[in-house]
Amino acid sequence: MKFFRKIRQKLFTESKFSKYLIYAIGEIILVVIGILIALTINNYNQNQLIKAKEQKYLKGLKEEFQTSKLKLTELMDVNKNNYEGAKQIIVSITKNDPPTEIEFSQLIYKTFSFDISFNPNNSLLSEMINSGSLKDVNNNVLRRRLTNWLSTLEDISKQESELGNQREKVLDLLRSDEYSLRTILDLTDIYKQVDLPKGENHISNLDLLNSKEFENNVLMFILTSYATQKAHYQPLMDEIDSIISLIDTEIKNEG
Template identity: 45%
Template sequence: YLSGLKEEFETSKAKLEVLIEVNRSNYQNAEKIARYFSSDSVPDESELSELLYKAFSYDVIYNPNNSLLDEILNSSGFKTITNSELRRHLTDWESRVQRINSQESALMNERDRVLNVFRKQGSIRTLLNKSGVSQEMGLNLQEDTSSNTGLLSFKEFENSLLIFILSSVSTEQSHYMPLLEEINHILKLIEGELK
């Protein structure tokens, strides 16, 4: 059981590390957009489209591998784990993941708020054309004279963007990083038992 658990937590760790990078990229690109609100300069349409695409195209949802852990917790296999600290961390795992998922849901709501303002006040076609996504999707380029730079003058867009950034940073610092520490601790405990 323990070697399988080790492998499962190593996979979950790798997934979390990728997710941390995606989330960080999202909020760093959103921060670049936010800087234009307090700047005299305005990005060109291609730069803004690229930033918008990079900031809002990727969801962050942590989905760890739990199948073996679930099997162990729901069978007599759990009794074979004698380290009480490891047992406690394993039984707490699901509630930690649920808290993460709850935070991710709140973050997704903030992301949706930004996108809703964009849907109403911006041009998705311009974003797709100027970021190169239209070509990737096989869409014909249609000249859309709508500019998305006007978003930088909407207080609702700025407020929603800033809350999204705060939520993204909080997700990383208060949830993902502590979870990464927890996974490392669990792996250390498992390795100690395997010796």
């Protein structure tokens, strides 16, 4: 800078104003170019940092959704087993071919013991949404899918709640004085797992097969389970696959 200042002073003292003016303008242009280059470099560095941050988020999101997919796969298997077991009960009622007490106890336990609740991994996605970092995801379609994910889970939760209500209606019949949960626990050996003494006098639950209320509740359970599987879980699985595919595309594009 001292070098340029000396040149300016020399030109000015020698009354070479036109040359001084041209030189001054040239110097201003050089300064502007320097600033623009610096801004370009700074913007490039900022963009690289944003891209690196996005890639870190994308890889983390992929792990989360892959874990959620595994959880949903297991849950769908449980739900399918539940309504398949309920269908066996209805078949026994329809064909008037009752199972033995042990078979019925095992069928009841297998069908109605496991509650259904999808618990996906959302810690990173929630952090991104709360911190405003979701904007760092460049793909508009992927960003929209991620934004809608949590609201989709709310719909799933409502369906699972309805399914739980239908399950409870079946189990409520077993809580009455006419029937016995003790019989089911004893004949399926569950009493050993929960460290309970085995009962001696078992009340038969087979009369449930003659109960229209029981049949109606089981049928409602089947319908709700099936709807949960086909109208909620399967589309959710498709959405997970779609999100993972979009994430993979963004990771490959950057690579």
